[in-house]
Amino acid sequence: xxPEVLHDVTFEINPGEFRYLVGPSGAGKTSLLRxxxxxxxxxxxxxxxxxxxxxxxxxxxxxxxxxxxxxxFQDYRLLNHLxxxxxxxxxxxxxxxxxxxxxxxxxxxxxxVGLADHIHALPESLSGGQKQRxxxxxxxxTRPRLLLADEPTGNLDEVLGQRLIRLFEELNKIGTTVxxxxxxxxxxxxxxxxxxxxGSGEIHADDLAGRVG
Amino acid sequence: MIWPEEWADMARRTSAVxxxxxxxxxxxxxxxxxxxxxxxxxxxxxxxxxxxxxxxxQRGEVGTLTVQLMPVEGESEAARLxxxxxxxxxxxxxxxxxxVSQSESxxxxxxxxxxxxxxxxxxxxxxxxxxxxPGSGLTADSLALNLKASxxxxxxxxxxxxxDRLADFGRSLxxxxxxxxxxxxxxxxxxxxxxxxxxxxxxxxxIELLHLIGARDGYVAAQFQRxxxxxxxxxxxxxxxxxxxTLYGLRHVASRLDTPLAPDIPVAHWAWALLAAVPVVTSLIxxxxxxxxxxxxxxxxx
Ligand SMILES: Nc1ncnc2c1ncn2[C@@H]1O[C@H](COP(=O)(O)OP(=O)(O)O)[C@@H](O)[C@H]1O
Ligand SMILES: [Mg+2]
Numbered sequence: 001x002x003p004e005v006l007h008d009v010t011f012e013i014n015p016g017e018f019r020y021l022v023g024p025s026g027a028g029k030t031s032l033l034r035x036x037x038x039x040x041x042x043x044x045x046x047x048x049x050x051x052x053x054x055x056x057x058x059x060x061x062x063x064x065x066x067x068x069x070x071x072x073f074q075d076y077r078l079l080n081h082l083x084x085x086x087x088x089x090x091x092x093x094x095x096x097x098x099x100x101x102x103x104x105x106x107x108x109x110x111x112x113v114g115l116a117d118h119i120h121a122l123p124e125s126l127s128g129g130q131k132q133r134x135x136x137x138x139x140x141x142t143r144p145r146l147l148l149a150d151e152p153t154g155n156l157d158e159v160l161g162q163r164l165i166r167l168f169e170e171l172n173k174i175g176t177t178v179x180x181x182x183x184x185x186x187x188x189x190x191x192x193x194x195x196x197x198x199g200s201g202e203i204h205a206d207d208l209a210g211r212v213g
Numbered sequence: 214m215i216w217p218e219e220w221a222d223m224a225r226r227t228s229a230v231x232x233x234x235x236x237x238x239x240x241x242x243x244x245x246x247x248x249x250x251x252x253x254x255x256x257x258x259x260x261x262x263x264x265x266x267x268x269x270x271q272r273g274e275v276g277t278l279t280v281q282l283m284p285v286e287g288e289s290e291a292a293r294l295x296x297x298x299x300x301x302x303x304x305x306x307x308x309x310x311x312x313v314s315q316s317e318s319x320x321x322x323x324x325x326x327x328x329x330x331x332x333x334x335x336x337x338x339x340x341x342x343x344x345x346x347p348g349s350g351l352t353a354d355s356l357a358l359n360l361k362a363s364x365x366x367x368x369x370x371x372x373x374x375x376x377d378r379l380a381d382f383g384r385s386l387x388x389x390x391x392x393x394x395x396x397x398x399x400x401x402x403x404x405x406x407x408x409x410x411x412x413x414x415x416x417x418x419x420i421e422l423l424h425l426i427g428a429r430d431g432y433v434a435a436q437f438q439r440x441x442x443x444x445x446x447x448x449x450x451x452x453x454x455x456x457x458x459t460l461y462g463l464r465h466v467a468s469r470l471d472t473p474l475a476p477d478i479p480v481a482h483w484a485w486a487l488l489a490a491v492p493v494v495t496s497l498i499x500x501x502x503x504x505x506x507x508x509x510x511x512x513x514x515x
Pocket of ligand 2: 029
């Protein structure tokens, strides 16, 4: 085990909230999100998601929790052998959705994020910004109850970045809790929402305490 | 109506989540399976041949006895032969009597000593083959006892002891061949365990992602399971084609040899069906093994 990246972090996010997770590079934003999307469990401390203690949850129970969470990974994590459409369809297929529904839903969403002409493109033929949009589409295709986005606009220009923040805000309006990790102060200033600030591994916002969900 | 292209399309879409077809294990597995199925089919054919041979040895020859009549100084052979036939005709359980001609006896001896090596004055026993009714309880010993009372110099021989030993030997060979088949099966299982583990470590990143977006272990395992079944079937078909070609060739050679010792290659329908089932069984074993292995390995992941 390396040095402890996160410590003395206590906060609560209520259902329906829209939060930024801000902090300088290396502050531990990605690490905190990884804990929240259950890619790892904390070495100590308590995390409760949707009312379930993550440390106590068994492997099988994690599946149900993960299906309520949509994640935009900082490095996208698209599957290189699958088309944009198949990448976005993955969460639906994995959950056993019907193929006919998948086709229409996915094409519509891809058109919405401006990738109508790239539906069958493989990730390697897409630009960084295009890949990021595929990653975002994959995270929201299931209309998750919690959306965790790690620097989701890092590779997008102002206009597209704003458009995708709009998408997150629309999702938030219909009930999705949104947490966006970013080090982009402009983004926060233009679209104000409550902030969770991480600095040297500690939480600095004082209105926070407790649980997610 | 779903068109075939759409079918292929759907199959491709739903099976391509893990790029298993492109990794090293997937390219190597069908050849290993082809070899294993080839060997298993040949070994199994051996079992079938031996099994029917052992059965024949046990059943066919036990129903015959051979009476040997040694020449006795000063007595007419013809009279003694007639007497034996009379006596045998009255014994219950004797179905058929056949006196082996002198030239046939000579032939039998010449097989051992070589043609022309049998001295003219060698006293040859006369042989009488008897068919015994099944279940009559007539044995070599009881028949000899019966005959000796009226005829000195008579002995009765059954091939049972020799055939029993042959059957024992055949059964051991049969077990050996079965053991080979089992070993091949175990090797196939080990190969699938190994390649599945390899596949999981090659695709660890993709699998982690699948988990994070909500895939159950069963969903991931299904990918490995389907892949193993397809590869097993592909290798199995290849293996059985080669094996059947080999058997056909052997049968051709055996028929040209025209010797009664060459065993029949089984032609019974069920025997061929059994052989044809080998690749199916192999691919089922591959499928089940891949599933169990994948589930076990996945359970170790976070
Ligand atoms: N898997 C890991 N193992 C050990 N240290 C890590 C790992 N991932 C990140 N770190 C360290 O944790 C700290 C926080 O990283 P990260 O969570 O990526 O911060 P941020 O996303 O805010 O830039 C950094 O010092 C980084 O080097
Ligand atoms: Mg980060």
